[in-house]
Amino acid sequence: MTKPTLSGLIKNGAIWGFIVLELIFFSVAGHFWSMSESAFMDFGNMLLLLKQSAPIGIIAVGMTVIMINGNIDLSVGATYALSAVVMLDSMSWPIFAGLGDWVIPVAWLLALLTGVTLGLINGLIVWKTGVDAFIVTLGAMLGYRGLVFMYNGEQPTYHLNWTMVDIAEANVLGLETPSLVLIAVVVIVWLLMTRTVHGRNAYAIGDNREAAVNAGIRVGPHMLLNFALIGFLSALSAVAFYSASGSVNPNDGTLFELWAITAVVLGGTKLTGGSGSIIGTFGGVIAIQLLRKGLGYIGADTETVNLVIGTILIAVLFLDKQLNRKGQEELKV
Amino acid sequence: MTDSRAKALGGLLARQGILVAFVLFMVGFALWNPRFIGIDNVFGVIRSSAILGVMALGVTFVVIGGNLDLSVGSMMSFSAIVVLDLHENPAFGPALAIPAMFAMTMALGALIGFLVGYLKLNSLIVTLGMLSAIHGLTLAYSGGQNMDIANQQATWFGVFGRGTVAGVPIPVLMFGGLALILAVILAKTPFGRKVYAVGGNGTAATFSGIPRARVVFMTYLISSFCVATAGLIQASRTMGAQNTVGQGMELEVLAAVILGGASLLGGSGTVFKTVIGVLILGFIQNGLLLAGLQFYAQFVVTWVIIILAVWLDIAAKRGRLWSPIA
Numbered sequence: 001m002t003k004p005t006l007s008g009l010i011k012n013g014a015i016w017g018f019i020v021l022e023l024i025f026f027s028v029a030g031h032f033w034s035m036s037e038s039a040f041m042d043f044g045n046m047l048l049l050l051k052q053s054a055p056i057g058i059i060a061v062g063m064t065v066i067m068i069n070g071n072i073d074l075s076v077g078a079t080y081a082l083s084a085v086v087m088l089d090s091m092s093w094p095i096f097a098g099l100g101d102w103v104i105p106v107a108w109l110l111a112l113l114t115g116v117t118l119g120l121i122n123g124l125i126v127w128k129t130g131v132d133a134f135i136v137t138l139g140a141m142l143g144y145r146g147l148v149f150m151y152n153g154e155q156p157t158y159h160l161n162w163t164m165v166d167i168a169e170a171n172v173l174g175l176e177t178p179s180l181v182l183i184a185v186v187v188i189v190w191l192l193m194t195r196t197v198h199g200r201n202a203y204a205i206g207d208n209r210e211a212a213v214n215a216g217i218r219v220g221p222h223m224l225l226n227f228a229l230i231g232f233l234s235a236l237s238a239v240a241f242y243s244a245s246g247s248v249n250p251n252d253g254t255l256f257e258l259w260a261i262t263a264v265v266l267g268g269t270k271l272t273g274g275s276g277s278i279i280g281t282f283g284g285v286i287a288i289q290l291l292r293k294g295l296g297y298i299g300a301d302t303e304t305v306n307l308v309i310g311t312i313l314i315a316v317l318f319l320d321k322q323l324n325r326k327g328q329e330e331l332k333v
Numbered sequence: 334m335t336d337s338r339a340k341a342l343g344g345l346l347a348r349q350g351i352l353v354a355f356v357l358f359m360v361g362f363a364l365w366n367p368r369f370i371g372i373d374n375v376f377g378v379i380r381s382s383a384i385l386g387v388m389a390l391g392v393t394f395v396v397i398g399g400n401l402d403l404s405v406g407s408m409m410s411f412s413a414i415v416v417l418d419l420h421e422n423p424a425f426g427p428a429l430a431i432p433a434m435f436a437m438t439m440a441l442g443a444l445i446g447f448l449v450g451y452l453k454l455n456s457l458i459v460t461l462g463m464l465s466a467i468h469g470l471t472l473a474y475s476g477g478q479n480m481d482i483a484n485q486q487a488t489w490f491g492v493f494g495r496g497t498v499a500g501v502p503i504p505v506l507m508f509g510g511l512a513l514i515l516a517v518i519l520a521k522t523p524f525g526r527k528v529y530a531v532g533g534n535g536t537a538a539t540f541s542g543i544p545r546a547r548v549v550f551m552t553y554l555i556s557s558f559c560v561a562t563a564g565l566i567q568a569s570r571t572m573g574a575q576n577t578v579g580q581g582m583e584l585e586v587l588a589a590v591i592l593g594g595a596s597l598l599g600g601s602g603t604v605f606k607t608v609i610g611v612l613i614l615g616f617i618q619n620g621l622l623l624a625g626l627q628f629y630a631q632f633v634v635t636w637v638i639i640i641l642a643v644w645l646d647i648a649a650k651r652g653r654l655w656s657p658i659a
Contacts, residue, residue, distance in 0.1 A: 135597065139635070143636025314459055317459065
């Protein structure tokens with residue numbers, strides 16, 4: 001274990017400090033600018049925030065694992081959409097007609113299976129061909145999205161099942177189902193990455209693949225597993241979201257990959273692999289959603305949100321570089 | 334002996350594989366349906382690929398320099414919106430709107446070039462941030478409204494998207510002309526060599542006295558110039574634009590550049606190959622439509638082709654088909 005240094009502390013705590021700063025800013029600014037009667041830090045508002053972060057958040061957790069492992073996945077948005085289409089469409093397939101409400105778990109299972117399959121396809125290609133994950137998943141992003149459109153044209157796919165809506169909007173201690181799923185995913189994947197051999201190996205491979213190979217770690221199966229995981233999580237995100245809404249447009253999930261990567265990077269995970277944390281990503285997801293909500297709360301428009309998030313992302317990268325500079329050999333130019 | 338000859342043939346196939354595949358594809362489709370290579374169809378395909386193609390030319394420079402540019406899509410929306418808005422502004426009119434738009438777009442390119450070149454920030458994240466930030470800027474500029482030219486008959490602005498010279502559509506001429514100029518710059522000038530050097534091995538380039546930061550800066554400036562040109566064609570062709578007109582194009586552009594054979598690691602690729610990559614995407618789409626396949630089937634085919642192209646390329650370089658990853 002390395003001793004905690006000041007810069008290390010700033011780096012690891014930065015995202016939480018940022019969240020606190022956001023909360024204070026929007027609470028104070030809200031007094032002057034908000035049209036709303038309720039306070040920003042209203043408990044119900046915070047619970048809603050957690051629920052709204054769930055779709056991107058669940059995917060971002062998977063993206064963290066992929067990026068720690070030294071890869072990237074640009075096809076998550078398309079996987080999300082295709083899983084949603086399979087889930088909603090399969091509920092009206094004639095072969096399931098006799099199942100009644102038991103069709104719900106079957107549809108969920110099919111959606112998750114779709115996600116895992118798409119992830120496995122990416123993982124197998126990356127493993128067996130040695131083509132960079134960026135290119136493989138860039139291609140898959142187009143290909144999977146093409147499949148979504150081929151399924152139902154430009155029409156939305158919909159199926160409303162009130163039992164499913166009830167499950168999706170079930171409420172435990174104020175937390176609705178998507179929030180619960182997000183929290184469960186964060187905890188389980190955090191345990192996976194910090195407490196298991198697979199997690200440690202994933203870090204090792206991302207940090208230095210050559211060294212990992214020399215240490216006898218089999219790189220391929222670990223990468224395959226991680227791609228299956230992110231496919232599963234993309235599908236899970238779709239299940240959590242579309243069970244309530246019951247309708248999916250073929251363009252849904254576009255740009256999700258970019259939002260997820262933004263959250264992951266804000267949470268402190270390195271693009272180069274080998275370092276990062278699930279909890280940090282959770283912080284990144286919350287920070288982004290807080291920013292969206294907060295700017296809306298004080299009456300700013302959507303354009304400001306995009307502008308601010310883009311600027312913050314670049315600023316974080318700049319600060320991170322400054323903090324990391326010490327002790328590293330920098331080429332003087 | 335035969336083994337080495339087979340290997341040489343395999344190497345040639347892999348090096349020029351994309352060109353060979355393109356020719357085979359064209360010949361096959363032409364035999365099946367002669368309309369496919371009819372002059373109207375060919376111009377139609379190139380014209381509809383021109384916007385993507387012009388953007389891909391600029392991104393080729395960035396990628397050869399060892400960086401990425403994910404901001405071109407949202408930057409193209411920005412330039413289209415800006416030029417349309419200034420066109421409607423009585424103080425500007427078309428003659429001033431176009432240079433003003435180029436200046437604004439290239440200012441954005443300069444900003445990215447500064448961040449990536451001089452501050453040495455990771456280009457993927459910087460341009461990802463700029464994708465979002467420029468989209469915000471576009472929305473703020475337009476107030477979320479679509480832009481339209483009110484009196485479309487009274488302006489010559491449509492010439493860039495709709496005009497023809499001796500039967501050749503002007504977007505095709507602009508794409509071809511820009512490709513020619515940029516090909517010469519990349520292949521025949523000292524600057525072009527520096528781009529390859531910086532992308533191939535940045536450290537070595539620095540030690541050889543090449544100003545890495547300035548070269549990277551210039552690649553982004555070139556990219557933003559191409560984006561502005563694409564925005565001009567787009568705005569002129571439709572005489573109106575939504576705020577999201579370029580959304581998602583950044584990845585299609587990158588796909589075309591990669592398909593042409595540029596390595597994401599930098600240091601390899603040519604303008605000519607990128608043009609081939611763009612044309613392949615365009616003709617596949619067209620060919621599949623003529624063959625009666627669904628429009629969206631092209632995306633699936635593009636997926637397969639991109640991966641096959643890159644796979645064969647690296648398989649030829651390492652001398653074996655399957656990757657050595659355990």
